[in-house]
Amino acid sequence: MNRPIYVTKPFLPPLEEYTESLRKIWGSGILTNGGPFHDAFEASLAKHLGVEHVSLVCNATIGLILALQALRIEGEVITTPYTFVATAHSLLWTNNTPVFVDIDPVTLNLDPCQIEAAITPHTRAILPVHCYGNPCAVEQIQEIADNYNLRVIYDAAHAFGVEHRGQSVLKLGDVSVLSFHATKMFNTFEGGAIISPDAKTKRRIDKLKNFGFVSETVVAASGINGKMSEVSAAMGLLQLDYADHVRQRRQAVDARYRQGLEGLAGIEFLHYHADTTANFAYFPIFVGDDAPIDRDNLHDRLRQRNIFTRRYFYPIVPDLQIYKRFEATVGNQLSVARNKANQVLCLPIYPDLGDDEQDAIIANIRKAF
Numbered sequence: 001m002n003r004p005i006y007v008t009k010p011f012l013p014p015l016e017e018y019t020e021s022l023r024k025i026w027g028s029g030i031l032t033n034g035g036p037f038h039d040a041f042e043a044s045l046a047k048h049l050g051v052e053h054v055s056l057v058c059n060a061t062i063g064l065i066l067a068l069q070a071l072r073i074e075g076e077v078i079t080t081p082y083t084f085v086a087t088a089h090s091l092l093w094t095n096n097t098p099v100f101v102d103i104d105p106v107t108l109n110l111d112p113c114q115i116e117a118a119i120t121p122h123t124r125a126i127l128p129v130h131c132y133g134n135p136c137a138v139e140q141i142q143e144i145a146d147n148y149n150l151r152v153i154y155d156a157a158h159a160f161g162v163e164h165r166g167q168s169v170l171k172l173g174d175v176s177v178l179s180f181h182a183t184k185m186f187n188t189f190e191g192g193a194i195i196s197p198d199a200k201t202k203r204r205i206d207k208l209k210n211f212g213f214v215s216e217t218v219v220a221a222s223g224i225n226g227k228m229s230e231v232s233a234a235m236g237l238l239q240l241d242y243a244d245h246v247r248q249r250r251q252a253v254d255a256r257y258r259q260g261l262e263g264l265a266g267i268e269f270l271h272y273h274a275d276t277t278a279n280f281a282y283f284p285i286f287v288g289d290d291a292p293i294d295r296d297n298l299h300d301r302l303r304q305r306n307i308f309t310r311r312y313f314y315p316i317v318p319d320l321q322i323y324k325r326f327e328a329t330v331g332n333q334l335s336v337a338r339n340k341a342n343q344v345l346c347l348p349i350y351p352d353l354g355d356d357e358q359d360a361i362i363a364n365i366r367k368a369f
């Protein structure tokens, strides 16, 4: 390819529409602290997602920290090794101990059958990730949480617009956290949102994201600055108008890959459950031992042709030096997560990806095989 193709390219609404919003911000002189765009986006987002209680935040990492703080989680938290580092980082920032449990080889999400073995008297919560926007085993996780009196905080960074049995996945568990980072399927430059189950939890989060201020002179907790600015909120409000278009384009790219790469020996795709309304946030392929080329060779070969795929998520979090000390708490071997991390390659997927560009990616993979 003459021009490099990256794994993603942020969707941007027409610039004229955004400058119109900027003009309003310049007019109001309100840049942050819950301005008009913040409030309008928060309300419209809730409606769009089919949820009630939304708190906008500056990014999902701070969002996870706020969620853990709001639910007063301190102890051991069961989480997945197959995720972006921010999931585990949020636990260290809140004085929690991550306990890594292996994933299911089909869903790539926390294996519900292995959670109970990792529960100790110190376990306070489960922090699963809807990896690639594919919903976790939500019913089984909730049952375990209910039996052991644990809270469930979903890292829903990938799960914008995803539904399980016709309902937003963001309604499940105690709290869910979305990311609106530039590389995610819905972006506000940087940003995120916390979905609470009730108004009381939302109010607590809204105070914590503003340093813990309850009133001008009273500070109830050591909160943080997690607020979303007006420029990000204005972007989010505009992006909502294009969210359906973005999803449809992504779905078309997903379908073209599945068709184009069909029949290659040793390649596997992510399969969505019949109960899932997917968002097509990622297109991971898994290059198995029976493939004629290994994952890293395929990655390098595509890179030589200006096609930049990503190994999300390699290495798994507990294999990072700073997380090695948590390996001792692991009862199982995390072999599924490690194996998948060695096989995964996320292919470029975004609304502007041209058919010709995608066909070139497919042709290059076929040739490599």
Ligand SMILES: *Cc1c(COP(=O)(O)O)cnc(C)c1O
Pocket: 059, 060, 061, 062, 083, 084, 086, 087, 129, 155, 157, 158, 178, 179, 180, 181, 191, 192
């Ligand atoms: C991107 C991502 C995050 C962090 O999101 P930010 O908004 O960049 O802080 C957290 N968890 C997962 C699974 C992610 O992919």
